[in-house]
Amino acid sequence: MGQLIKLQNYISRYEQDIFTYPSRFVRLKRQQWDRTKLNWESEAMDASNLFFPQAGLNEAEDDEADKQPLLKKLTALFKHSRENQSGEELEPPFPSAETSLQFTPLFDHKPETADELKHQFLDQLYRFQLKWASSTVAEKSYFHPKFYFEERLKFFLQRFPDTFLVLYKPIFLLKKAPIEADIILLSPLDAWCITFIEAEDSAVFLGSSGKFWLERSGKEEKKVLSPLISLNRTEKIVRNIFKMHEIDLPIHKLIISRNGFIDYPSPPFGVEFVEARSFPEWFKMMRTLRSPLKHMQLKGAQALLQYCQTRSIRRVEWELPEEHQ
Numbered sequence: 001m002g003q004l005i006k007l008q009n010y011i012s013r014y015e016q017d018i019f020t021y022p023s024r025f026v027r028l029k030r031q032q033w034d035r036t037k038l039n040w041e042s043e044a045m046d047a048s049n050l051f052f053p054q055a056g057l058n059e060a061e062d063d064e065a066d067k068q069p070l071l072k073k074l075t076a077l078f079k080h081s082r083e084n085q086s087g088e089e090l091e092p093p094f095p096s097a098e099t100s101l102q103f104t105p106l107f108d109h110k111p112e113t114a115d116e117l118k119h120q121f122l123d124q125l126y127r128f129q130l131k132w133a134s135s136t137v138a139e140k141s142y143f144h145p146k147f148y149f150e151e152r153l154k155f156f157l158q159r160f161p162d163t164f165l166v167l168y169k170p171i172f173l174l175k176k177a178p179i180e181a182d183i184i185l186l187s188p189l190d191a192w193c194i195t196f197i198e199a200e201d202s203a204v205f206l207g208s209s210g211k212f213w214l215e216r217s218g219k220e221e222k223k224v225l226s227p228l229i230s231l232n233r234t235e236k237i238v239r240n241i242f243k244m245h246e247i248d249l250p251i252h253k254l255i256i257s258r259n260g261f262i263d264y265p266s267p268p269f270g271v272e273f274v275e276a277r278s279f280p281e282w283f284k285m286m287r288t289l290r291s292p293l294k295h296m297q298l299k300g301a302q303a304l305l306q307y308c309q310t311r312s313i314r315r316v317e318w319e320l321p322e323e324h325q
Helices: 021-041 059-083 114-132 145-149 151-159 227-244 279-287 295-306
Strands: 003-007 165-168 171-174 177-180 183-186 191-196 204-206 212-217 220-225 251-257 261-263 271-275
Touching: 003 021, 003 114, 003 151, 003 295, 021 114, 114 145, 114 151, 151 165, 151 183, 165 295, 183 295, 191 227, 227 251, 227 295, 251 261, 261 271, 271 279
Parallel strands: 003 165, 191 251, 204 261, 251 271
Antiparallel strands: 165 183, 171 177, 183 191, 204 212, 212 220
16 A cells, blocks of 8 residues: 655645654554454454444544543643642653554444455555544644545555555645645655546547647547646656755656557657556556665655645644643
8 A cells, every 4th residue: 555645735744754654654554454354354353343334434523532532631731730749750641653653444344355354444544544644743734525535546545565655746835836746656766757647438648749638539529738747847846856855766757548548659758658558567567566665765755745835733632721821
């Protein structure tokens, strides 16, 4: 499962420590999967508290549930600090980074097969990762609910190896101007700047060096904005940042059409096309890359995150009551 390290301009804990969280997430996921699978295989699922109605996954309810223990700890801390005269060190009232990574899958019914179990687990983990990747211990961002159903985001997070880092349409802040980029995928070995051009099945896209391409679907033909515009912009941003920070990672520019075809007689140098005929081979190549996380990969991610725009708010539980300020 690819790791979402930046979603548009939402806050990311990876911005705080890119060298810790990726390996921690991999460990968390494996621990939870092993525990879930073991419970399922031992037929102890009904007693394992792993199955609850989907209604229990309401985000507002989750936030409220997370909030209450901290508020109680805060109240207890201030009361205890006034009463405690022994000088002993008090237990921190706020959750540590490790504590905030807890994840327990909740399913609405018992899977009948191992494949069904895996699919349900990944769906739950996808929801968890959206919240986990858009929050820190002290702050969080309210991401748009559409991302729960963003098929392309799910594609990268659910079907690529754990060691792939994803920046999904990040917004860079360059010379005080926000610039939205395409998808950036950092594998242990290289960086991919990716954009999609997809429509109905078997649609044909006629590429050109101009501002527009032609899309042919059946007997219909229409103009579509050239994907090269945003792709070239994204690649230029990545290349310049890598150059400034001496990041030695190959950079690929890729246009994907999983269900269609791209016809470009003289494509520009350095641009790769993956369409219906070549997609299975490319996808297999990416999924079989089992290299561990690399230091240069993490340095590249750190450099990119430094230039990303972030909008967030402090968590309510971190706002101290006026009487204690």
